[in-house]
Amino acid sequence: MTTDGTAVKxxxxxxxxxxxxxxxxxxxxxxxxxAGVVIIGILLLVALFAPLLAPYSPxxxxxxxxxxxxxxxxxxxTDEMGRDILSRIIYGSRISLRVGLISISLALLMGxxxxxxxxxxxxxxxxVIMRFMDIMLAFPSILLAIAIVAILGPQLExxxxxxxxxxxxxxxxxxxxxxxxxxxxxxxxxxxxxxxxDFRIIVNHLLPNAMAPLIVQTTLSIATAILExxxxxxxxxxxxxxxxxxxxxLSDARSALQKAPWVATFPGLAIFFGVLGFNLLGDGxxxxxxxxxxxx
Amino acid sequence: xxxxxxSVLLVLALVLGAFSLSxxxxxxxxxxxIFGRGGDSVGLDPIQVTDGESFKVTQQIYDTIVQYxxxxxxxxxxxxxxxxxxxxxxxxxxxxxxxxxxxxxxPVNAEAIKWNFDRWxxxxxxxxIGGDFxxxxxxxxxxxxxxxxxxAVDEYTVEFVLTEPQAPFLNNLGMVSFGIxxxxxxxxxxxxxxxxxxxxxxxxxxxxxxxxxxxxxxxEDYWGGRPYLDKVVFRSIPDNGARYxxxxxxxxxxxxxxxxxxxxxxxxxxxxxxxLRPSFNVGYFAMHQNFPPFDNVLIRRAFNHAINKxxxxxxxxxxxxxxxxxxxxxxxxxYNDEIKDYEYDLEKAxxxxxxxxxxxxxxxxxxxxxxxxxxFPQPKLVAQAIxxxxxxxxxxxxxxxxxxGTYLDKYYADELPTYLLGWTGDNGDPDNFLYVLLDxxxxxxxxxxxELHEILLEAQRTVDHERRVELYMKAQEIIHNDAPWVxxxxxxxxxxxxxxxxxxxxxxxxxxxxxxxxxxK
Numbered sequence: 001m002t003t004d005g006t007a008v009k010x011x012x013x014x015x016x017x018x019x020x021x022x023x024x025x026x027x028x029x030x031x032x033x034x035a036g037v038v039i040i041g042i043l044l045l046v047a048l049f050a051p052l053l054a055p056y057s058p059x060x061x062x063x064x065x066x067x068x069x070x071x072x073x074x075x076x077x078t079d080e081m082g083r084d085i086l087s088r089i090i091y092g093s094r095i096s097l098r099v100g101l102i103s104i105s106l107a108l109l110m111g112x113x114x115x116x117x118x119x120x121x122x123x124x125x126x127x128v129i130m131r132f133m134d135i136m137l138a139f140p141s142i143l144l145a146i147a148i149v150a151i152l153g154p155q156l157e158x159x160x161x162x163x164x165x166x167x168x169x170x171x172x173x174x175x176x177x178x179x180x181x182x183x184x185x186x187x188x189x190x191x192x193x194x195x196x197x198d199f200r201i202i203v204n205h206l207l208p209n210a211m212a213p214l215i216v217q218t219t220l221s222i223a224t225a226i227l228e229x230x231x232x233x234x235x236x237x238x239x240x241x242x243x244x245x246x247x248x249x250l251s252d253a254r255s256a257l258q259k260a261p262w263v264a265t266f267p268g269l270a271i272f273f274g275v276l277g278f279n280l281l282g283d284g285x286x287x288x289x290x291x292x293x294x295x296x
Numbered sequence: 297x298x299x300x301x302x303s304v305l306l307v308l309a310l311v312l313g314a315f316s317l318s319x320x321x322x323x324x325x326x327x328x329x330i331f332g333r334g335g336d337s338v339g340l341d342p343i344q345v346t347d348g349e350s351f352k353v354t355q356q357i358y359d360t361i362v363q364y365x366x367x368x369x370x371x372x373x374x375x376x377x378x379x380x381x382x383x384x385x386x387x388x389x390x391x392x393x394x395x396x397x398x399x400x401x402x403p404v405n406a407e408a409i410k411w412n413f414d415r416w417x418x419x420x421x422x423x424x425i426g427g428d429f430x431x432x433x434x435x436x437x438x439x440x441x442x443x444x445x446x447x448a449v450d451e452y453t454v455e456f457v458l459t460e461p462q463a464p465f466l467n468n469l470g471m472v473s474f475g476i477x478x479x480x481x482x483x484x485x486x487x488x489x490x491x492x493x494x495x496x497x498x499x500x501x502x503x504x505x506x507x508x509x510x511x512x513x514x515x516e517d518y519w520g521g522r523p524y525l526d527k528v529v530f531r532s533i534p535d536n537g538a539r540y541x542x543x544x545x546x547x548x549x550x551x552x553x554x555x556x557x558x559x560x561x562x563x564x565x566x567x568x569x570x571x572l573r574p575s576f577n578v579g580y581f582a583m584h585q586n587f588p589p590f591d592n593v594l595i596r597r598a599f600n601h602a603i604n605k606x607x608x609x610x611x612x613x614x615x616x617x618x619x620x621x622x623x624x625x626x627x628x629x630x631y632n633d634e635i636k637d638y639e640y641d642l643e644k645a646x647x648x649x650x651x652x653x654x655x656x657x658x659x660x661x662x663x664x665x666x667x668x669x670x671x672f673p674q675p676k677l678v679a680q681a682i683x684x685x686x687x688x689x690x691x692x693x694x695x696x697x698x699x700x701g702t703y704l705d706k707y708y709a710d711e712l713p714t715y716l717l718g719w720t721g722d723n724g725d726p727d728n729f730l731y732v733l734l735d736x737x738x739x740x741x742x743x744x745x746x747e748l749h750e751i752l753l754e755a756q757r758t759v760d761h762e763r764r765v766e767l768y769m770k771a772q773e774i775i776h777n778d779a780p781w782v783x784x785x786x787x788x789x790x791x792x793x794x795x796x797x798x799x800x801x802x803x804x805x806x807x808x809x810x811x812x813x814x815x816x817k
Contacts, residue, residue, distance in 0.1 A: 236697075240695055
């Protein structure tokens, strides 16, 4: 991406110029994609300015005022420890975003490295790496995550590692298939003829050209990562109290579902919108980046 | 004519009334009674377990030599119909009921009782296997402890010879942990006996699906009369809310550990009854003195000042509890009401921390149990509240938990630096709280105090009641001063039943036999 980026500046802007810019235009036209952008934008702002937005501290308890219904004092009511639910959701956005971004970055790093190596070199190395990925894919992902957290110990950091690991095979597969088809192209042969080494070819030529599907997958994976983190926390394997993680909030609200439904409703909605935002953006990006959709 | 029809009606009404009255008094046979509870049993060999969820079930399967009158801790005949004690208090003779049989058909006689006690107390007994026999050493001071000999005098007479008099001896024998097992079954299953329990109690073991259910069926030949119920099922439903929903839906007939916030809705529901178990427990937060800085009494006192018990009880017990200042519950004799509790005072707590050399606080692990207990109906929430209180004096608690069986294992292995736990009295004697929980040879919080040890041993040996009261009063003073725990609450545990469940009498000791319970449906 960086090589393309620098190249762009010297080129005159034409309609058929930079494919990334074109994709950006297409994304702007896509209503779904823009809805995703807006939701994620709000989420980012909320996370960034949490201390300014939250009316109370997310961990401040008042156990004599548990399960207060929504009121002017507590807009979304209070939870089982008498904490302000709105403040907890606001601070929770930081956790969910962090989990999504960090765990998927890790997955991206590992998956892309493995996938490129497998795709580029092929042969025995390819077989070993990809069969291992197949084994990982054979497990239901959440089960694998639970097993990993069980080994590492229940903690948000470990949950992130677990989520990163279960997402590796998808990235590895995508990048490998791109690498397989790309490496037969003439421009790769040309680069090799000019004396470029393996590393240079992989990083400067293969990777940038395999970017489009990767971006889509990354965006969609952040959505599932948020969901997976919430699920792990729901099971008590992720964020530990008093951390205002959305899934953990949902889990703690369970026992009062009949009496105080708002305690479960609002964190549930927060998860819903967070996941929806990244999914919409992912869909929008897929349409925008797909060359077949170019003139549609 | 008019009068006659009236009188006919009157007679009819009387007859019907008599019928319905007798129906109440007599009870109906048949039906399956499903009891929903918060966790599975650890094991069904009562001598090997210490948790209420195991005892709840073994109480139905086993008999003890003596037992407690329903709703009290008063001793009444069990397998023994009468007994006598020598003047020096060292020789106890029990005369057993004749013709009682274990579920496998073998007779419950003096030999069987001797065999059970020998298995428990003799470390070199071939069947002293499968666990630590914790309760035996708790109550009788180690192995073989104070029981020197158990003799089968004849078929139905068994004699205990003690090395020293023990005031609570008779009460101890009635404890659910000393249920008499069929020697043949123990020999047959060995280490796996805890999965194949055979006793002589009102219900026989049928099956155990781990973490799901335990099924028992009526013992037709029970010496106390055939149980009204045909079958008893104990179901594990860990979530309090889910369990309550099942009760409302009628898929279970009774449950314990209701969320305090649901108590009000039970009172409004005509199909449900609240049954209050007499308060006989203590829930506490222990600080293990093997883990610095908890070896410093100032830190322990600081914690005592930092936790607001009144609010905890208001929030998490629906008011069905009172704040604890002693390990003993107030309903038990020997309770020292003159002790002044450490008051809730954050400034004082901070001062003590600074004096102990931790003005900026420190970080530690706080363990809470994963299942509701009578003394902590919502342990996770109590732990979070304590975490918050301590954060206000600058101390950071990391909350930890693990499944219930492992939690207890870690507790016995002294692996928990601080933890929530509690105790329900088993036999109505202060010894069963103070010695078991805090004596230096017994406790799992690293607490050592020689003076306390001497006092507790003397109280066990003393038969004079007044003197024992005096000793236990003194013991509570010492404990208060050393502050090994933050005592939190003495709860009145609520149970909830469908209103057709009749004659359920809750015992203070937390378990009761179901053979007099019947279903009016």
